[in-house]
Amino acid sequence: MHIVSIGGGPGGLYFGILMKQAWPDCTVTVYERNKPDDTFGFGVVFSDETLDNIAAADRETYREITESFAHWDDIDVHVKGQVLRSTGHGFSGMSRLTLLQILARRAAALGVDIVYEHEVDPADLPAADLLVVADGVNSAVRERYAAQFGPMIDWRPNKFTWLGTKRRFPAFSFYFKETEHGLWRAHAYEYDAEMSTFIVETTGEAWEQAGLAEADDAATVAFCEALFAEELDGEALIANRSIWRNFPTIRCARWNHDNMVLMGDAAHTAHFSIGSGTKLAMEDAIALKDALLSNDGVPAALTAYDADRRPFVESTQRAAQTSLEWFENTERYHARDPLEFTFGLLTRSLRINHENLALRDPAFVRRFDTWFATKVANETGINVALDNTNGEGPPPPMFTPYKLRDMTLDNRVVVSPMCMYSAEDGTVNDWHLVHLGSRAVGGAGLVIAEMTDVSRHGRISPGCAGIYKAEHVGAWRRIVDFVHGYSRAKIALQLGHSGRKGSTKLLWEGADEPLDEGNWPVLGPSPLPYTPANQVPVTMDRAEMDDVLEDYVRAVELAEAAGFDMIELHLAHGYLLATFVSPLTNRRDDEYGGSLANRMRYPLEVFDAVRAAWPEHKPMSVRMSATDWKAGGIDGPDAVEIAAMLKARGCDIVDVSAGQTVPDQEPRYGRLYQTPFSDLIRHDVGMPTMTVGAISSYGDVNAIIGAGRADLCVLARAHLFDPYWTRHAAYEQGYTLPWPDQYESLEGYTFRFK
Numbered sequence: 081m082h083i084v085s086i087g088g089g090p091g092g093l094y095f096g097i098l099m100k101q102a103w104p105d106c107t108v109t110v111y112e113r114n115k116p117d118d119t120f121g122f123g124v125v126f127s128d129e130t131l132d133n134i135a136a137a138d139r140e141t142y143r144e145i146t147e148s149f150a151h152w153d154d155i156d157v158h159v160k161g162q163v164l165r166s167t168g169h170g171f172s173g174m175s176r177l178t179l180l181q182i183l184a185r186r187a188a189a190l191g192v193d194i195v196y197e198h199e200v201d202p203a204d205l206p207a208a209d210l211l212v213v214a215d216g217v218n219s220a221v222r223e224r225y226a227a228q229f230g231p232m233i234d235w236r237p238n239k240f241t242w243l244g245t246k247r248r249f250p251a252f253s254f255y256f257k258e259t260e261h262g263l264w265r266a267h268a269y270e271y272d273a274e275m276s277t278f279i280v281e282t283t284g285e286a287w288e289q290a291g292l293a294e295a296d297d298a299a300t301v302a303f304c305e306a307l308f309a310e311e312l313d314g315e316a317l318i319a320n321r322s323i324w325r326n327f328p329t330i331r332c333a334r335w336n337h338d339n340m341v342l343m344g345d346a347a348h349t350a351h352f353s354i355g356s357g358t359k360l361a362m363e364d365a366i367a368l369k370d371a372l373l374s375n376d377g378v379p380a381a382l383t384a385y386d387a388d389r390r391p392f393v394e395s396t397q398r399a400a401q402t403s404l405e406w407f408e409n410t411e412r413y414h415a416r417d418p419l420e421f422t423f424g425l426l427t428r429s430l431r432i433n434h435e436n437l438a439l440r441d442p443a444f445v446r447r448f449d450t451w452f453a454t455k456v457a458n459e460t461g462i463n464v465a466l467d468n469t470n471g472e473g474p475p476p477p478m479f480t481p482y483k484l485r486d487m488t489l490d491n492r493v494v495v496s497p498m499c500m501y502s503a504e505d506g507t508v509n510d511w512h513l514v515h516l517g518s519r520a521v522g523g524a525g526l527v528i529a530e531m532t533d534v535s536r537h538g539r540i541s542p543g544c545a546g547i548y549k550a551e552h553v554g555a556w557r558r559i560v561d562f563v564h565g566y567s568r569a570k571i572a573l574q575l576g577h578s579g580r581k582g583s584t585k586l587l588w589e590g591a592d593e594p595l596d597e598g599n600w601p602v603l604g605p606s607p608l609p610y611t612p613a614n615q616v617p618v619t620m621d622r623a624e625m626d627d628v629l630e631d632y633v634r635a636v637e638l639a640e641a642a643g644f645d646m647i648e649l650h651l652a653h654g655y656l657l658a659t660f661v662s663p664l665t666n667r668r669d670d671e672y673g674g675s676l677a678n679r680m681r682y683p684l685e686v687f688d689a690v691r692a693a694w695p696e697h698k699p700m701s702v703r704m705s706a707t708d709w710k711a712g713g714i715d716g717p718d719a720v721e722i723a724a725m726l727k728a729r730g731c732d733i734v735d736v737s738a739g740q741t742v743p744d745q746e747p748r749y750g751r752l753y754q755t756p757f758s759d760l761i762r763h764d765v766g767m768p769t770m771t772v773g774a775i776s777s778y779g780d781v782n783a784i785i786g787a788g789r790a791d792l793c794v795l796a797r798a799h800l801f802d803p804y805w806t807r808h809a810a811y812e813q814g815y816t817l818p819w820p821d822q823y824e825s826l827e828g829y830t831f832r833f834k
Contacts, residue, residue, distance in 0.1 A: 088112025091361030123271025168440030230333025262286025435779025506546020523806030579656030
């Protein structure tokens with residue numbers, strides 16, 4: 081087999097090493113446009129996990145790398161005159177040039193032919209059985225074959241420049257400095273006995289105002305040396321083509337075409353704030369080698385490589401995206417207490433959570449938890465014990481109380497409203513009693529009943545819960561009384577109207593499919609069916625809008641009669657009110673269509689009427705979609721405006737969700753994938769939020785609450801799987817959560833899985 085690598089960076093060279101080890105008889109040629117000692121940047125970073133992967137793949141390369149790196153466990157955050165240190169992180173830095181030299185020597189020793197100062201013409205690619213395209217961010221081959229690879233490049237707004245210095249740093253150090261132009265960030269770490277990387281980053285506005293738009297290397301160095309003179313402690317900065325640039329997030333729909341395969345930055349990028357570019361490239365090389373060894377022929381191997389490797393890369397890219405957005409929006413967090421700011425920075429990617437951080441640095445987490453509990457006590461006036469009954473120290477953030485108007489929650493865990501499709505003409509029954517009651521006894525601070533429809537024709541399906549006739553009050557009162565009588569939980573009712581997504585089958589009979597018979601008319605702002613198979617909604621006129629508004633008011637009055645502690649207005653997921661908000665579903669040309677203010681007009685009318693009918697001392701929330709996951713629909717800036725409108729009308733908290741507006745949405749799923757929207761709204765609007773979406777661990781809940789990304793965490797499937805999720809989380813953290821009297825015999829019980 082003849083293999084050609086276009087690009088002699090870490091990925092291309094390492095792949096050559098691995099293939100010559102695995103198949104000594106294959107020929108490998110690496111073409112590199114630069115000279116052997118010519119490299120961009122200064123240092124590269126490896127996590128301990130990445131080094132373990134390299135060790136498993138090639139012990140000799142691992143040995144040489146580990147003989148040349150600088151290792152550290154500590155992270156120092158310099159902010160507002162304070163230095164906060166966290167330990168136990170396990171990273172290594174080394175010179176990028178040294179890494180390339182190690183890889184080149186090792187490759188040459190194994191028989192890899194490295195051709196330097198050779199620019200491959202993408203229109204005249206060399207003949208080979210396998211072409212590895214590893215020519216970096218600005219890949220000429222990827223662009224030549226853009227139609228085949230489907231690259232998507234997102235140029236980020238912040239400006240950064242990569243510099244070096246002989247200043248030694250005792251830890252991976254982050255610096256945050258305010259000037260008249262704005263806030264500047266520096267990422268600094270040493271990578272050998274003499275040198276350190278020093279990356280300076282800021283917003284495009286601050287960069288422009290500082291007069292750096294035309295800066296060359298000398299001007300950039302002079303500016304940054306003056307700005308960070310104290311931090312550099314007399315040492316100079318060194319440039320190496322250190323132009324100011326914007327970071328490109330690159331994703332490709334496909335990584336292979338014919339006998340070509342993309343690798344490293346040519347295929348995907350991940351922001352330098354999680355130090356993953358070199359990591360991804362070298363791990364790509366390992367994965368591609370494994371695919372070639374495990375499959376018969378190049379086409380099958382490249383298909384397997386894409387399928388097997390992509391989930392890991394996309395997971396890293398999601399973490400990198402969240403991290404880069406934290407640094408793009410550091411101004412949002414900079415006013416916070418330095419300890420809270422540091423906790424937010426350490427958990428910014430949502431990969432390191434409260435639990436992970438406690439394993440790495442228990443002293444830091446205990447200090448933070450004490451601070452957070454004290455802060456909650458000061459804000460709420462509720463005494464929060466700084467040593468729980470087990471003497472295990474302060475409570476984790478999730479077990480601190482939270483107040484909304486006169487309602488006080490014991491903890492920050494919420495059972496998400498989940499449709500059960502088990503009611504009869506809207507009347508809930510024993511199933512709902514057990515479903516909601518068991519989760520209340522399970523320890524959650526708040527239980528939200530499923531979307532409950534305000535009219536018979538407002539139901540999604542014949543099995544949906546309702547609150548549109550007097551008989552419903554007693555059925556709901558039975559559940560509310562159980563929750564209040566046998567648990568410390570509070571219970572809320574989510575009010576909704578299905579709109580164009582109504583008159584469909586039960587979930588397990590066919591999600592969103594229209595009924596075979598007995599359909600009822602559906603409503604919407606415009607005559608646009610949810611799918612071609614669904615009904616065309618009746619375009620609502622003023623009389624129909626008034627009728628639905630009256631249905632909501634009646635439902636609120638019935639909810640109060642049933643004794644609910646809170647109500648939530650459903651303004652998401654493509655149901656009636658949400659279809660007024662989204663431009664994808666609202667095509668009206670009257671005062672209820674067009675601008676966002678106009679599209680929000682009717683939902684706000686409903687909100688005002690509901691809020692006026694609901695007791696003033698009881699809180700009210702709104703579930704909203706922060707994005708439609710579809711071009712031309714609602715997105716982040718719109719979500720901020722929507723939340724601001726709701727806040728101005730007296731909404732106490734928004735339950736931030738996303739999507740389900742149109743069936744051809746393009747969501748970006750992943751762990752905690754909706755939390756960044758909650759973070760955005762909470763800080764940019766200054767409004768309490770609940771976050772939902774793939775939250776399953778107590779470490780994540782604690783990290784979200786502690787870092788201020790949300791005030792409450794809403795869990796759905798985790799609670800379906802385990803009604804006692806909150807109690808199990810308390811048990812595993814050594815926190816004492818009182819049991820009902822009926823379960824007093826559990827005191828002292830030791831739970832074992834096996």
